[in-house]
Amino acid sequence: MSFDGMFTHAMARELADKLVGGRVNKITQPYANEVILGIRAERKTWPLLLSAHPEYARVQITQIPYSNPAVPTTFTMTLRKYLASATLKRLAQVDNDRVLHLDFAARDELGDDLSLRLVIDLMGRHSNITLVDLNANRILDLIHHVSPDQNRYRLLMPGAQYVAPPVQDKVDPFQDPSRGYRELMKTTELPLAKLLQRHYQGLAVDSAQELAARLQVGDADAAWDAFLAAFDQPTPTITTGAKVAFTATPYQTLAGTDQQYATLSEMLDRFYVQKAEHDRVHNQGSNMIHVLNNVIDKDNRKQKKLARTLAESAKQDDYRIRGEVLTTYLSQVERGMTEVTLPNFYDEMRPLEITLSNQLSPSQNAQKYFAKYQKLRNAVAYVNQQMAENQSELDYLNGIAAQIEIASPKDLEDIRLELQDGGYLKVQKKGKKPLKHKVAAPDEFYAPDGTKIWVGKNNLQNDQLTLKKAKKTDIWLHAKDVPGSHVIIDSAAPSDATLMAAATLAAYFSKSRASANVPVDWIEVKKIRKPNGAKPGFVVYEGQRTVAVTPDAALVEKYRRKPTM
Numbered sequence: 001m002s003f004d005g006m007f008t009h010a011m012a013r014e015l016a017d018k019l020v021g022g023r024v025n026k027i028t029q030p031y032a033n034e035v036i037l038g039i040r041a042e043r044k045t046w047p048l049l050l051s052a053h054p055e056y057a058r059v060q061i062t063q064i065p066y067s068n069p070a071v072p073t074t075f076t077m078t079l080r081k082y083l084a085s086a087t088l089k090r091l092a093q094v095d096n097d098r099v100l101h102l103d104f105a106a107r108d109e110l111g112d113d114l115s116l117r118l119v120i121d122l123m124g125r126h127s128n129i130t131l132v133d134l135n136a137n138r139i140l141d142l143i144h145h146v147s148p149d150q151n152r153y154r155l156l157m158p159g160a161q162y163v164a165p166p167v168q169d170k171v172d173p174f175q176d177p178s179r180g181y182r183e184l185m186k187t188t189e190l191p192l193a194k195l196l197q198r199h200y201q202g203l204a205v206d207s208a209q210e211l212a213a214r215l216q217v218g219d220a221d222a223a224w225d226a227f228l229a230a231f232d233q234p235t236p237t238i239t240t241g242a243k244v245a246f247t248a249t250p251y252q253t254l255a256g257t258d259q260q261y262a263t264l265s266e267m268l269d270r271f272y273v274q275k276a277e278h279d280r281v282h283n284q285g286s287n288m289i290h291v292l293n294n295v296i297d298k299d300n301r302k303q304k305k306l307a308r309t310l311a312e313s314a315k316q317d318d319y320r321i322r323g324e325v326l327t328t329y330l331s332q333v334e335r336g337m338t339e340v341t342l343p344n345f346y347d348e349m350r351p352l353e354i355t356l357s358n359q360l361s362p363s364q365n366a367q368k369y370f371a372k373y374q375k376l377r378n379a380v381a382y383v384n385q386q387m388a389e390n391q392s393e394l395d396y397l398n399g400i401a402a403q404i405e406i407a408s409p410k411d412l413e414d415i416r417l418e419l420q421d422g423g424y425l426k427v428q429k430k431g432k433k434p435l436k437h438k439v440a441a442p443d444e445f446y447a448p449d450g451t452k453i454w455v456g457k458n459n460l461q462n463d464q465l466t467l468k469k470a471k472k473t474d475i476w477l478h479a480k481d482v483p484g485s486h487v488i489i490d491s492a493a494p495s496d497a498t499l500m501a502a503a504t505l506a507a508y509f510s511k512s513r514a515s516a517n518v519p520v521d522w523i524e525v526k527k528i529r530k531p532n533g534a535k536p537g538f539v540v541y542e543g544q545r546t547v548a549v550t551p552d553a554a555l556v557e558k559y560r561r562k563p564t565m
Contacts, residue, residue, distance in 0.1 A: 005202015459537030484510025
């Protein structure tokens with residue numbers, strides 16, 4: 001399900017119950033399209049995520065960890081100026097549309113009252129977050145500035161008068177005493193789902209299809225009332241079938257396995273944790289990923305070229321034979337000939353055609369073949385060495401590319417530093433001497449019995465975890481023969497269940513995440529060795545044991561939470 005008007009209705013009620021009356025105590029913008037407001041209500045601070053992402057626009061309370069950027073954006077500073085310590089007075093949806101209003105009461109520097117509104121437009125690529133001064137109906141700032149060339153209906157720039165999005169000629173289904181769906185059901189020109197979408201505000205395709213299916217079975221009035229009531233008392237559900245979909249209430253038209261959640265926000269965290277994180281990583285690390293892909297492409301081309309050279313070198317004996325046959329029968333070769341056929345004494349005197357240069361003497365032609373033979377002979381050892389070194393670099397860079405795929409935004413700085421140290425990325429000089437980089441802490445997980453498990457998400461974290469943090473008696477795990485995370489069990493004698501939990505994590509945080517059966521090596525940390533001069537993250541070991549597991553995202557999320565004993 002999309003974040004349509006029906007889902008927005010349910011979310012607005014959930015958030016209003018928790019947040020209205022609360023006070024803003026923290027404002028951050030960890031990502032380009034997203035703002036998080038810390039709202040203190042009911043003796044707890046709720047991290048309210050406001051996302052204007054073109055694909056993942058939403059409003060929810062989130063528990064997904066994020067990193068606060070060192071330098072706040074201009075929009076963040078504006079929000080802090082006006083909303084710091086402001087009280088949320090009202091949170092409401094506009095006419096069952098994908099628009100939410102968050103109204104705040106605040107004071108300016110002189111102590112005068114301010115009435116402010118955050119307008120959240122959840123409209124795909126037109127999504128935006130706008131701070132409006134209600135007294136003057138003036139835009140104070142927006143997360144996305146939109147010039148008149150991009151939107152002729154309204155100017156979305158600081159200082160402009162705020163104009164609401166254009167009103168659609170549709171009916172709010174929650175405000176329809178005439179029950180217009182009865183007339184729609186009598187129309188046969190179009191499918192009922194299409195008619196419902198055209199008549200009512202806030203129905204995405206899946207919601208319209210679900211409502212149409214319910215109306216056409218049994219008592220339509222009862223089905224209508226039950227459908228709307230379900231969004232006032234939602235049962236958040238993720239349905240896993242041919243596609244994975246989230247809904248505020250179970251949809252009978254969606255085939256698959258249902259997983260229900262306590263709140264809409266918890267469900268969205270579960271649904272978006274991988275999608276949003278992956279998108280954030282690629283947005284923040286786009287330049288780094290571009291450079292990395294270019295180097296990998298260059299090395300792949302070099303490897304193919306070296307392979308062609310090696311294949312060519314296989315002909316070295318052919319050149320030697322031609323040179324020796326020519327030398328033996330020089331008296332039968334005349335200057336100016338372009339080819340000659342001579343008996344090959346290496347092949348039972350069968351005729352051998354030899355190409356000649358008419359600009360060279362017979363002796364010089366023979367020497368030319370000997371020179372080619374010697375050149376290719378000398379090249380073999382060099383090419384093999386070059387191929388081995390190039391393949392080693394390719395394996396290393398492909399490993400980093402795999403780490404980016406499983407990284408969270410906080411891991412990117414470690415990867416960036418590693419690429420800079422390796423000379424793949426230029427160091428950005430900003431005048432002052434940069435502070436010593438502190439490697440991000442590894443992710444923490446918990447086995448079913450409460451045993452702590454650490455997971456390194458990149459090479460620097462892996463080295464830090466395995467070589468410094470882990471005890472010699474701890475258990476180390478890694479997906480077999482593929483790039484992946486170092487996993488440490490904080491125990492010298494873990495249970496079988498703990499070992500399988502750690503192996504599941506090692507398989508999930510590896511390049512084999514999509515595989516159904518992943519072999520995972522495990523061994524004591526004291527048997528891990530890092531060769532001198534080895535690249536970050538590279539270790540060797542002997543005497544390991546191997547288990548096979550299936551990566552499972554649901555189990556990974558379960559292991560993030562410490563079990564209640």
